Amino acid sequence: MLQLIENESIRETINGKRIITKKPELLAPAGSLEKLKVAVHYGADAVFIGGQEFGLRSNADNFTIEEMREGVEFAKKYGAVIYVTTNIFAHNENMAGLEEYLRAIADVGVKGIIVADPLIIETCKRVAPELEIHLSTQQSLSNWKAVKYWKSEGLDRVVLAREVGAEEIRLIKEKVDIEIETFVHGAMCIAYSGRCVLSNHMTARDSNRGGCCQSCRWDYDLYENVNGEEKPLFNEGDAPFAMSPKDLKLIESIPHMIELGIDSLKVEGRMKSIHYVATVISVYRKVIDSYCADPENFKIKREWLEELDRCANRATASAFFEGEPSYKQQMFGFHAKKPEWDFAGFVFDYDEETQMVTLQQRNYFKTGDTVEFFGPEIDTFTMTVGQMWNEENEPIEVANHPLQIVKFKVEKPLHRYNMMRRKNK
Amino acid sequence: MKKPELLVTPKSIPHIKELIEAGADAFVIGEQKFGLRLAGEFSIDEVKEATQIIHEAGKKVYVSCNALFHNDRIDALDEYLKQLQQIGPDAILFGDPAVLMSVREFGITIPLHWNPETTATNWFQVNYWGERGAKRAVLARELSLDEILEIKENSKYEIEVQVHGMTCMFQSKRKLLGNYFLYRGEVMEIENRKENKNMFLHDKERNNKYPIYEDLNGTHIFSPNDICLIDELTEFFEAGIDSLKIDGILQTEEYITTVTSLYRQAIDAYFDEGEDTYDEIKDELFEKIKAIQPPLRPLDTGFIYKETVY
Numbered sequence: 001m002l003q004l005i006e007n008e009s010i011r012e013t014i015n016g017k018r019i020i021t022k023k024p025e026l027l028a029p030a031g032s033l034e035k036l037k038v039a040v041h042y043g044a045d046a047v048f049i050g051g052q053e054f055g056l057r058s059n060a061d062n063f064t065i066e067e068m069r070e071g072v073e074f075a076k077k078y079g080a081v082i083y084v085t086t087n088i089f090a091h092n093e094n095m096a097g098l099e100e101y102l103r104a105i106a107d108v109g110v111k112g113i114i115v116a117d118p119l120i121i122e123t124c125k126r127v128a129p130e131l132e133i134h135l136s137t138q139q140s141l142s143n144w145k146a147v148k149y150w151k152s153e154g155l156d157r158v159v160l161a162r163e164v165g166a167e168e169i170r171l172i173k174e175k176v177d178i179e180i181e182t183f184v185h186g187a188m189c190i191a192y193s194g195r196c197v198l199s200n201h202m203t204a205r206d207s208n209r210g211g212c213c214q215s216c217r218w219d220y221d222l223y224e225n226v227n228g229e230e231k232p233l234f235n236e237g238d239a240p241f242a243m244s245p246k247d248l249k250l251i252e253s254i255p256h257m258i259e260l261g262i263d264s265l266k267v268e269g270r271m272k273s274i275h276y277v278a279t280v281i282s283v284y285r286k287v288i289d290s291y292c293a294d295p296e297n298f299k300i301k302r303e304w305l306e307e308l309d310r311c312a313n314r315a316t317a318s319a320f321f322e323g324e325p326s327y328k329q330q331m332f333g334f335h336a337k338k339p340e341w342d343f344a345g346f347v348f349d350y351d352e353e354t355q356m357v358t359l360q361q362r363n364y365f366k367t368g369d370t371v372e373f374f375g376p377e378i379d380t381f382t383m384t385v386g387q388m389w390n391e392e393n394e395p396i397e398v399a400n401h402p403l404q405i406v407k408f409k410v411e412k413p414l415h416r417y418n419m420m421r422r423k424n425k
Numbered sequence: 426m427k428k429p430e431l432l433v434t435p436k437s438i439p440h441i442k443e444l445i446e447a448g449a450d451a452f453v454i455g456e457q458k459f460g461l462r463l464a465g466e467f468s469i470d471e472v473k474e475a476t477q478i479i480h481e482a483g484k485k486v487y488v489s490c491n492a493l494f495h496n497d498r499i500d501a502l503d504e505y506l507k508q509l510q511q512i513g514p515d516a517i518l519f520g521d522p523a524v525l526m527s528v529r530e531f532g533i534t535i536p537l538h539w540n541p542e543t544t545a546t547n548w549f550q551v552n553y554w555g556e557r558g559a560k561r562a563v564l565a566r567e568l569s570l571d572e573i574l575e576i577k578e579n580s581k582y583e584i585e586v587q588v589h590g591m592t593c594m595f596q597s598k599r600k601l602l603g604n605y606f607l608y609r610g611e612v613m614e615i616e617n618r619k620e621n622k623n624m625f626l627h628d629k630e631r632n633n634k635y636p637i638y639e640d641l642n643g644t645h646i647f648s649p650n651d652i653c654l655i656d657e658l659t660e661f662f663e664a665g666i667d668s669l670k671i672d673g674i675l676q677t678e679e680y681i682t683t684v685t686s687l688y689r690q691a692i693d694a695y696f697d698e699g700e701d702t703y704d705e706i707k708d709e710l711f712e713k714i715k716a717i718q719p720p721l722r723p724l725d726t727g728f729i730y731k732e733t734v735y
Contacts (some may be wrong), residue, residue, distance in 0.1 A: 088735075089546045092575045103515070119549035129510070138544075143494045145523035153428030161493070163598040168496050192493055192643075194544050195596045200567045201648055202631060202735050208543060208567075214597070220626035222605065225632075228720055233624065238609060241626060243601045243644075327604035 001167050002322055007259045010298065020292035025342060026085075026260055028281050029182065031270040033063070036071045038274040040080045041417045042376055043285030045299045047075060047082055050270060053101055054086040054094065056138070056210045069108035070387075081111040087136035089194065089208040090117050092115040102128040106422050112156065117275065123240065125154065132156040133183065138194040138208070142168075144175040151178045162188050162248070165320045169260050179263040184250040185280055186268025190216050190243045190321065201339075217244045239333035247327050249316035251308055252300055257321075275343030275362070278419055279311040282376060307380070310341045338424065344371060344401075345406065345420035350413060357410045363420045373410070375418030383410065428696045429487070429661065430668040432585065436465035440678045441475055447682045448689030451485035453518065458498065459505055460489025460518065461542070462593050464673040464681070469505070471511045491520040491540045491638050492642055495606035497675035503527050509535060516561070520544075525557060525575045532729065535558045538585070540665075542593060543567065555582035561667065566592040566652070570729045572643055574664050583667040588654040589684055590672030591636065592727065595646035602639050622675055625721070634721050635674055647675065652727040653714055655691050662695050680717060 005333060013306075028044035030036035039047045049060040049071065063071065072082050084105050088094065102124050105113065113131030115121055116139050123130055134157040135141060135150050148159055157179035160169065164182070173180060189196065197207055198215040205211030222233040228283035234240065248268070250256045250257065257350035265288070267280050283304050291298045317329035345359035365371065367385050374380040388396050391405040399406045433449040435441045435691060439454060453460075454467040454475055469474060479486040488509055493680035494502055496621055502523065510533050517533070519525060520541030529538065539559035541544065543566075564573060577584045602624065606614040626646065627637045633649035647659040654661075661669065671688060673681035687710050696705035718724060 002452060018441050089544050090549075092547050092572055092579075095547065095549070116544070117547070117550065118553040119547055122549070124646055141686050143496050143499055143521070143523050145499055145526045146494070149522035151527050164495070166730050171496050190601075191595050192596045195493070197543050198595045198646070200728070201594050201732050202628070202633075204731060206567070206733040206735040208546070208734075209735035211733065218628075218630075220628055220635075222602075222637075223625055225623045225625060225721060230721075233614075234609075241605050243597065243599075245599075325599060327608040328606070330599075330601075330604055332605075332608050337640065401465065 001400045002256055003257055004259055010258065010261055016296075020258060020295055023260070023288060023292050026281065026284055026288060027264050027266040028268040028277055029267060029272065030277065031062070031272070033067050033071055033074075035270075035272075035274050035277050036082070037074050038417060039277045039281055040075050040078045041163055042278045042281040044281050045080055046082065046111070046264070047071070048085055048266075048270075048404075049082060050085050051101065051105065052087050053097065054090070054120065056085060056208075056212075061195075065103035065108060068105065068110060072109040076109075082109075083112045083114055083132075084110050085114045085136070085142075086120050087114050087138050088118045088210060089138070090119050091206075091209070091344060096118065096121050098129045102131065103123070104130050108280045110243050114324065121153070121215075123154070124363075134179075135159060135201060137161060137183070140192040140194055142171040146226075147172050147176045151176055151198040151216075152174070157181055159183075161192060163320050165323060166253075166256060166260065169262065173261050180261075181266055182257065182262055182321075183248055183268055184254070184257065184265045184284065185248055185313070186272075188268060190245045191242035200214060204390065210405070218243075234265050240329065242332050245319070246315045246331055247312070248319050249312075250321055251305065252284065252289060253318065253321055254284070255291045255298060258288070258291060273311075273343060273362075274346065275419055275421075276311045278375075278417075279307060282374070283308045285376075286293060300404050301346075307374075310339060311343075313339060314384070315360060340425055341372070343419060344369075344422035347375070347416060347418040347420065348405070348413050350410070350415065352413060355409050355411055356407050357414050358405060358407050358423065359420060361399040361401065361404045361406055363422065364400050365420075366400075370423045371419050372423075373412070373414060373418055374421070375415055377415045378412065381412055426662065426696065427665060428692055429666055431683075431688055431692060432487075432684065433667050433681065434464035434673040435475075435673070436479070436673065436678050436681070438471060438475055439465075440465065440682070441478055443666070443678065443682045443684055445479070445482045445484060447686040448683050448693075449484065449734050450617075450698060451515070452479055453487050453489055453670075455489035455518075457490055457492075459502060461520075461596070461642060462645055462674050463489060465528060465675070465683050468647070469508050469512075472509070472514070476512050476514050485515040487516040487538060488514045488516055489518040489519045489540075490524050491542070494521050494523050499523060499527075502683045503531065507531055509533070511645065514549075518563070519559075520561055528558065537592060538583075540585075551576060551580035551582055553725065555580070563586055563587075563670075564590040567733065568642040568731065570660060573729075574660065577666055578663045585670055586661060586666050587652060587670045587727075588658065588661070588673055589652055589670075589688065590676065591647045591674060591722070592672070593645055593674075594635070594648055596643055598643040600639055601644040602637065612624065620703050638675075649728075650723045650725040651718070652729075653724040654729065655688055655714060655728060656711040659700065659703070662692075676719075680719070683717055684714060691735035 028039035063207035542561035
C-alpha cells in the first residue's frame with residue numbers, strides 16, 4: 001500500500017477541527033437524460049454526456065441539444081454541472097458542423113467539453129470561449145511536461161492517461177497548476193487510449209471515432225514462428241492468450257486521491273444502466289464525504305464495498321494507480337460474473353397514507369421475492385413482496401412485462417428515483 | 426514536380442551503407458527508450474556515427490523521440506535532446522508535446538517532425554503542430570487515399586506517408602506476453618525471451634496473424650498484412666507528398682534493402698522517364714516484392730482503399 005501523505009493545502013480548521021474543504025468533484029457518466037438525472041440525484045457533482053456528433057461512443061444513446069438543455073437545467077437544481085465529450089480524432093470529413101455544434105452546446109449551458117483533437121480545441125476557443133476545455137484521456141497524457149504544454153495552450157483541465165500512477169500524479173500536481181481528472185471506476189482500455197486501432201483492422205470500424213468493437217476482449221492463440229514453422233506457445237486445454245483488463249475500482253484509494261489534490265474523480269460507463277450509475281455514484285459519494293468530514297477517523301465500511309459489488313459484472317482491480325498491474329489484473333479463461341442482485345424496479349411515486357409504492361418494472365420479479373430498496377434519502381432495507389397491482393389496479397402475482405407499472409405495499413417511506421433490487425436465486 | 430524523399434528504417438550501421446547504395450534518401454534511427462517501434466536499436470554513439478555516414482553520402486537522418494513519456498524518462502529525454510543538438514541530425518520525430526516543451530526550453534534548433542502515429546488524422550492538426558514548430562507531419566496509417574490527398578492540399582507543411590511495411594495497431598503499457606506466461610506459471614518463458622520478436626497472435630475467426638512483442642514501452646501488436654503501394658504511387662507523386670516511408674520493423678536487412686531498391690526504381694522511373702515508364706514497370710516491381718515476401722506476411726494496400734465506419 002502507498003503511504004498516505006496529508007495534504008495541508010486541501011484542509012481548513014472549522015469549529016476547531018481539521019477537515020478537508022477541497023473536495024474533488026465526483027464525475028458520473030450518463031448515456032441518456034434518465035441516467036443523467038439519476039447520477040445527479042445520487043450525488044454526482046458533474047456528469048459527462050455524449051452529443052450526437054464528435055463523441056466516442058457512437059452506439060451509446062446520445063443527447064440531442066434539447067436533451068442537453070434539459071439535463072443542464074436539472075443538474076443546476078442540485079448545483080451540478082454537465083460536460084460534453086467531443087473526443088474523437090476527427091478526419092477531414094468530420095470538420096463540417098463543428099462550429100455550430102460547439103456554439104449550441106455552449107448556448108444550452110454546458111460547462112465544458114472533453115476533447116482530444118486540437119482541431120476541436122482551437123475551434124472551441126474561437127467560437128465558444130465560455131466553454132471549459134478538458135483534455136481527454138485519448139491523448140494518453142503521461143508526464144508533467146506534456147501537462148505543462150496543455151496548460152500553456154489554455155486548457156482548464158487534463159484527464160490523465162490511465163497508465164499514470166499515484167506518485168506520478170503527485171509530481172504532476174507539484175509541477176503544474178492545472179485541474180487534474182483521473183478515472184476511479186469502470187471498464188477501461190488495456191491499450192494507451194488513442195493508440196489502438198485493432199477495430200479498424202479487424203472490423204473496419206474506427207476506434208478513434210467511436211467505432212471500437214472491443215477486439216481486445218477477444219481470445220487469441222499465441223504462436224512462435226521458428227524458421228517458418230508455426231509453433232504453438234500453449235498446450236491443449238490452456239486458457240488462450242487474452243488481454244482483457246479487469247474493471248477499474250479505486251474505492252479504497254479515494255483517501256489517497258483526495259490527499260493528492262486530484263480535482264475530479266471520474267466514473268466510466270455511459271452505456272451502463274441507471275442502476276449501475278446510482279449504485280456506484282452513491283457509494284463513491286459516501287466515501288468522499290466521510291473522508292473529507294473526518295479524515296483522521298475514516299474507515300472504509302464493509303457495507304459500502306458490498307454495495308459496490310452489487311452492480312459489478314466483471315472482476316475489478318486497481319490498474320496503475322498503486323503500481324504496475326500484474327497478470328492478476330487481467331482476465332483469462334471464463335470471466336463473466338453474475339451479479340448477486342438484479343435491478344428490478346425504479347420508484348416513480350410513494351403514497352405515505354396508503355403506503356403504496358408505484359414503480360416501473362426493470363426486471364422480472366414476483367410476489368414472495370426478496371427485494372431491497374436503496375436511494376440517497378433512505379437506509380437500504382430488505383423486504384418480501386406481497387400482493388401486487390398493475391396500472392389498472394388489477395391484482396397481479398408476477399411483474400413480467402418490461403417497464404410495466406406495478407404497485408404494492410411498502411411499510412417504509414420511499415422517494416422518486418429510489419431503486420429496488422431482487423436477489424438472484 | 427519534385428521527387429519525394431524515400432525514407433527507410435535501417436537495422437544497423439552496415440545496413441545504412443547498403444541502403445544508401447540501394448537508393449534511400451533518408452533514415453529513421455533511434456533507441457526504444459525514446460522512439461517507438463524502431464527497426465534497429467541505435468545507441469547515442471551509433472546515432473553519431475550513423476549521422477556522419479549519412480551526411481557524408483548527402484542523405485538525411487531523423488532521430489525518433491515519439492514515445493509516450495512518463496515522468497521518469499523526462500530528465501533522460503532532456504539529456505538526449507541536448508546530445509542530439511551536438512550531433513546534428515536533420516530532424517527529431519515527436520508525438521508527445523513534452524518534446525516540444527524541452528526543445529523550446531533548451532534552444533534545440535533541429536527541426537521537428539510530428540509523428541504520433543494513430544492520432545494524426547486531419548489537416549488542421551498538421552497546421553496546428555506546424556505552427557508550433559513541426560515542419561512535417563507523419564500521417565496515421567488508417568487514412569484513405571482521398572483523406573491523405575485532402576490533407577496535403579490543405580496543409581502548409583511537409584507530409585510523410587508510409588507506403589510499405591507493417592503498421593502498429595496497438596500499444597499497451599502492460600507486459601501482456603509476460604503476464605500470459607506468468608498466469609500459466611511459466612517464468613522461464615519470459616527469462617528466455619528478452620529479445621524475441623518472432624511471436625504472433627492467431628485470430629482464428631479472421632485467420633489473421635498479428636505479430637506481437639514487448640519492449641521498454643510495453644506490448645506492441647502489428648497489422649496482419651504488410652502495406653505495399655509500389656504500384657499505386659501515381660497519386661502520391663502528383664499530389665507532391667513529400668516523403669514516402671518504408672517501415673522495416675520486424676523484417677530482415679536483406680528484405681528492407683531489396684524493397685528500398687525497388688521503390689527507388691519506381692520513383693526514378695516516374696520522375697526521370699515519365700508516368701508511362703512507371704506504368705510499364707510497376708506490376709513487375711510489385712511481383713518482385715511479392716517474390717521475397719515472408720510466408721506469414723500477405724501484402725495489401727492498408728486503408729488507402731478501405732473505408733472505415735464508426
